[in-house]
Amino acid sequence: GAGVSQSPSNKVTEKGKDVELRCDPISGHTALYWYRQSLGQGLEFLIYFQGNSAPDKSGLPSDRFSAERTGGSVSTLTIQRTQQEDSAVYLCASSLEGGGSGNTIYFGEGSWLTVV
Amino acid sequence: AQKVTQAQTEISVVEKEDVTLDCVYETRDTTYYLFWYKQPPSGELVFLIRRNSFDEQNEISGRYSWNFQKSTSSFNFTITASQVVDSAVYFCALSEAYGGSQGNLIFGKGTKLSVKP
Numbered sequence: 001g002a003g004v005s006q007s008p009s010n011k012v013t014e015k016g017k018d019v020e021l022r023c024d025p026i027s028g029h030t031a032l033y034w035y036r037q038s039l040g041q042g043l044e045f046l047i048y049f050q051g052n053s054a055p056d057k058s059g060l061p062s063d064r065f066s067a068e069r070t071g072g073s074v075s076t077l078t079i080q081r082t083q084q085e086d087s088a089v090y091l092c093a094s095s096l097e098g099g100g101s102g103n104t105i106y107f108g109e110g111s112w113l114t115v116v
Numbered sequence: 117a118q119k120v121t122q123a124q125t126e127i128s129v130v131e132k133e134d135v136t137l138d139c140v141y142e143t144r145d146t147t148y149y150l151f152w153y154k155q156p157p158s159g160e161l162v163f164l165i166r167r168n169s170f171d172e173q174n175e176i177s178g179r180y181s182w183n184f185q186k187s188t189s190s191f192n193f194t195i196t197a198s199q200v201v202d203s204a205v206y207f208c209a210l211s212e213a214y215g216g217s218q219g220n221l222i223f224g225k226g227t228k229l230s231v232k233p
Contacts, residue, residue, distance in 0.1 A: 033221075035221075043223040043226075045220050045222075091161065093161075098219045099219045100147075100211070100213040100219035102211055104163055105221055107153075107162075109158070
């Protein structure tokens with residue numbers, strides 16, 4: 001597609017359930033990023049993919065969070081046993097190349113997650 | 117360590133006023149990239165500009181202009197003759213070529229700009 005596409009746009013889930021968030025990057029972009037934006041917390045880096053591998057997972061807040069990328073394209077961020085503090089907007093982004101190339105990183109519209 | 121500071125949390129102006137959003141960065145890399153993004157109420161982060169560390173030329177795009185000064189580690193953003201549609205949160209970000217951040221964006225906390233009619 002023309003831009004980074006994320007689904008679902010909005011998700012309300014009960015505490016303790018698992019959720020999956022999907023990201024479809026811009027076609028041809030090899031680098032993919034997940035960020036989280038909590039109310040009043042700014043933008044927090046979660047994980048970076050180059051192709052299908054994740055050289056930097058340093059931002060994942062706990063082992064309840066995991067992500068994978070297949071075929072060098074679509075990525076899924078999974079949150080297990082959701083907690084209320086997981087409520088945030090999860091933003092996916094992509095760029096032509098990562099790893100310090102300085103390529104512009106383009107963002108999707110985000111998935112708004114609310115844990116009740 | 118890498119860091120981006122946007123000291124202004126919120127700014128409120130009246131339409132047609134000029135406004136400058138400040139951004140100060142810290143990095144040990146000699147090669148790095150600076151960005152500004154706009155986040156309107158809809159939530160999407162919209163790319164505005166990218167600047168590499170070797171290009172200190174100021175840039176103007178319509179009512180927007182950017183002042184990059186390596187001597188003060190600043191990359192300030194000015195909106196001339198502001199309009200209500202400029203109301204948004206603006207983020208400054210840093211990406212390093214060789215630092216430990218793997219080229220990820222390091223964001224400032226953002227400046228919320230409100231332009232009143």
